[in-house]
Amino acid sequence: MVLLLTTCAQGSKTSKAKIDNQVSANKTSKENLGIQEVERKLVKPPSTQDSAKQGIVLPEVKPLELEGTLAISGTQVVLPISQAIAQRFIQDGYPNKIDLAGIDTQVGFKLFCEGKKVDIVNAVRPITSQESAACAKSGVEPIGFQIATDAVTIVVSSQNNFVPKNLTRDEIAKVFTVEKWSDVNPKWPTEVIKRIVPAEFGTVGSVDLFAQAIFKGNVSLLINAPNTMAYEFVEQLHSEALVNPYMVGFLEYSSYKQNRDKLKAIAIDGVAPDQSAYPLIRPLYIYADAKAIWKRTEVEGFVNYYLTYVNEEIYTLGYFPVKPTVLDESKTKFLQVKGNKKLLKAANRRN
DSSP, rough: EEEEEEEEESSSSSSSEEEEEEEETTTTTTTTSSOOOOOOOOOOOOOOHHHHHHOOOOOOOOGGGGSSSSEEEBBBHHEEEHHHHHHHHTTOOSOOOOOEEEBOOOHHHHHHTTTTSSEEEHHHHSSHHHHHHHHHHOOOEEEEEEEEEEEEEEEEEETSSSSEEOOOOOOOHHHHHHHBBBOOOOOOOOOBBBEEEOOOTTTTSHHHHHHHHHTTOOOOOOHTTEEEESSSSEEEEEHHHOOTTTTTEEEEEHHHHHTTTTTTEEEEEOOTTTTOOTTEEEEEEEEEEHHHHHHOOHHHHHHHHHHHHHHHHHHHHHBBOOOOOHHHHHHHHHHHHHHHHHHHHHHHHHO
């Protein structure tokens, strides 16, 4: 099942560009799920010069002057950030179309490295050596930029009135392996635990991060536990929370924040998901092709714009900013790649 949402840029007098949002699906396991897409409001916060100019200041981008279309694919986790940046890019004058697809990191890299017209990959992890090798065969030079941080958040239904807001790692390990809630704590109900976890085994995503922190890396303890369901769309977890007070699962913090009426977050050893010491924090990235940055002004301009304004967008979406030094590292990397553009032009003139 493919859900296509097309929205015209609003509030822009100069641009007729469109954003096409696609949630792509695996034909065998997803097409009959009947999951409806949940629209995310793209809120453009008031722009402040201070937030835009912290650390390294990138060159100004004029979206109206850029040509060509853009295609963004990869994980659904980063998709809301890229949607917000794309919307802002269009509001600032970008005159062409931006296609956004929410699939997963692994598929995004596959399309990108095979040269399937994907310009930007949204990723929850660095590119692997195997993926880099596939890119090299296609002449693609992947460059990663860390743009935000996400917290994999353990949740129960808001109807759950017996699990406290904090559990130890040992208690969490039991919650995700034993059969009944009373097996974790004899004071809790003798009801079966329904576990809802992401279907991303082996892709170094939230499942692997959770297993590393709770099961010392043993993913099989989690995915082979009884009464465990893997969700393809996070809305499945939301729906289960509405009808089953005995469910437990995990998802990205931004999705929890947008659904706090359905879910209750669980702290780990007294550390909440919005605290820096939380053990299930992961970096988020976008990837682009260095050659595309050199040769295509729309790719160069979009990456530049993304790194300039990402911190202004993520707060309203439920993500966390990277440290200023980390964002500066991404900006420095971009400037280094952009600098090669001058060398390329010089080489072309000599030839």
